[in-house]
Amino acid sequence: MTQSAFVLSTTRKYVTVQVGDQAPLIVTKNRTCPDLCPGDEVLISGATPDISVEHLCPRRTIFQRALGPREKLLAANLAHIYLITAPAPLFNPQALDRVITAAAAAGIPCSLVLNKTDLPGTDETLKLINSSYLSVASSIVCVSATTEEGLKPLKTAVQTMNGSTPTFIAFTGLSGVGKSTIIGALSGSELARQGELSERSGMGRQTTSQAYAYHISHTNLFLVDLPGIQNFGLTHLGIEQITAGFPEIAQAIAQCRFSDCKHDSEEYCGVRDALSAGKITNQRYQSYQAIIGEITIFSNRDH
Ligand SMILES: Nc1nc2c(ncn2[C@@H]2O[C@H](COP(=O)(O)OP(=O)(O)O)[C@@H](O)[C@H]2O)c(=O)[nH]1
Ligand SMILES: [Mg+2]
Ligand SMILES: [Zn+2]
Numbered sequence: 001m002t003q004s005a006f007v008l009s010t011t012r013k014y015v016t017v018q019v020g021d022q023a024p025l026i027v028t029k030n031r032t033c034p035d036l037c038p039g040d041e042v043l044i045s046g047a048t049p050d051i052s053v054e055h056l057c058p059r060r061t062i063f064q065r066a067l068g069p070r071e072k073l074l075a076a077n078l079a080h081i082y083l084i085t086a087p088a089p090l091f092n093p094q095a096l097d098r099v100i101t102a103a104a105a106a107g108i109p110c111s112l113v114l115n116k117t118d119l120p121g122t123d124e125t126l127k128l129i130n131s132s133y134l135s136v137a138s139s140i141v142c143v144s145a146t147t148e149e150g151l152k153p154l155k156t157a158v159q160t161m162n163g164s165t166p167t168f169i170a171f172t173g174l175s176g177v178g179k180s181t182i183i184g185a186l187s188g189s190e191l192a193r194q195g196e197l198s199e200r201s202g203m204g205r206q207t208t209s210q211a212y213a214y215h216i217s218h219t220n221l222f223l224v225d226l227p228g229i230q231n232f233g234l235t236h237l238g239i240e241q242i243t244a245g246f247p248e249i250a251q252a253i254a255q256c257r258f259s260d261c262k263h264d265s266e267e268y269c270g271v272r273d274a275l276s277a278g279k280i281t282n283q284r285y286q287s288y289q290a291i292i293g294e295i296t297i298f299s300n301r302d303h
Contacts, residue, residue: 001047002054006166006222007040007076008213015053017044018215018222027051037062038213038224039076039168063106063170065098067233068298075211075224077168079161081110082154083137084173084182085129087121092174093132097287098232099172100136101245105237112137113154115178118144132281135247145181155186162219172226183223187216234291235298242295246288248280263289 005017008024015036016024027044029036030052036042041057059076066072081103085091096112103110112133114126122142129140141157143150161167171179213222234242243250249263255270256263263271263285274280 002043002045004057005042005044006168006213007036007038007042008215008222009038009210010036011210015042016212017042017053018213019044021217024215025051027053029053035073037073037076038211038226039078039222041077041166061106061108063102063108064236065102065229065232065234066236067231067294068235068301070233071236072228074172074228075168075170075213075226077166078106078108078170078224079167080138081108081170081172082113082141082182083110084113084115084171084177084179085125086114086116086173086177087119087125090116090174090177091125091128093128093283094287094290095174095229095232096133097245097284098234098291099229100133101234101237101242101291102232104245105234105241109138111139111141111157113141113143113173113182115143115145115182117142117149118147128283132284136245143182145178145185148185151182151185154182158186158221158223159219162221164220166220166222168213168222168224170224170226172229174230175227179225179227183214183225187214187223233294235295237295239292239295242288242291246284248274248284249288252280 003019005019007015008018009016014026014028016026018024033053034056042053043055044051045054046052061078062076063074063078064072083096083099085096100110114129141154143154158169171183173179211224211226213224215222249271252270252274257268261269263269275285
């Protein structure tokens with residue numbers, strides 16, 4: 001019998017899937033199985049314990065990162081990304097810029113969440129966020145997952161996305177910013193990573209290093225805990241896609257006199273003018289130049 005299923009998590013040999021409202025099921029990847037990630041819709045067939053993935057359904061969106069040939073699928077069919085950050089020392093704008101750009105290129109709305117607002121340093125971090133991300137993020141949300149301050153509007157926003165078909169919403173950010181705590185608080189229950197396999201022992205085991213989509217029972221919502229955004233390469237994108245992730249820079253580039261302007265030390269550069277005028281923050285400018293530099297290195301290597 002062939003059934004439709006949604007991928008919750010993957011390892012090299014196995015895939016944990018959700019079929020309807022049943023408990024998660026572990027199925028095997030056969031040799032022809034394409035690279036899968038949480039959010040993928042697949043067709044599975046066979047009888048327990050020999051169920052395997054037969055087909056990958058077309059993806060509506062694909063969120064990924066890449067550093068040259070090292071490409072990594074992070075999650076498929078995401079309806080929204082909540083990019084979590086926290087006050088210093090966990091506030092890392094370079095990482096935020098990269099995720100925001102990847103989300104924009106993938107056509108996925110991305111909100112910025114400042115978590116741990118109960119901690120000192122919140123005001124300074126919020127000032128930095130407001131100076132750089134007001135026009136870049138879909139929305140900016142402040143919460144404390146531990147005191148639950150500000151959590152209600154976030155919960156409402158997530159519940160509003162519940163519809164008649166499965167909806168995947170990702171929570172991403174650097175390790176320690178509170179992704180797992182927020183997902184737990186939003187779902188209102190202790191979420192076990194059911195059926196997850198340790199490849200070596202074949203036994204169920206908990207792990208936090210891998211992306212995992214939690215199905216909120218009696219809804220069509222899946223909350224994806226998506227770690228691993230450090231070293232977030234964007235070499236799968238072109239210059240135009242990178243620039244689209246920096247709307248304030250895109251606007252300034254229109255004023256550069258030379259079409260091959262590198263916005264470095266050239267004269268008549270709209271970007272450097274906007275930087276001097278405070279319309280682009282130095283941090284965003286540095287991020288942009290670093291990402292463009294990186295994709296240039298890899299495109300030179302290819303040809
Ligand atoms: N003070 C404070 N600590 C928090 C908050 N949210 C999470 N934490 C703590 O931060 C640490 C990392 O949280 P965790 O959810 O594991 O982060 P993850 O690595 O992003 O999944 C844990 O010790 C949490 O208890 C918060 O809003 N305020
Ligand atoms: Mg975690
Ligand atoms: Zn320029």
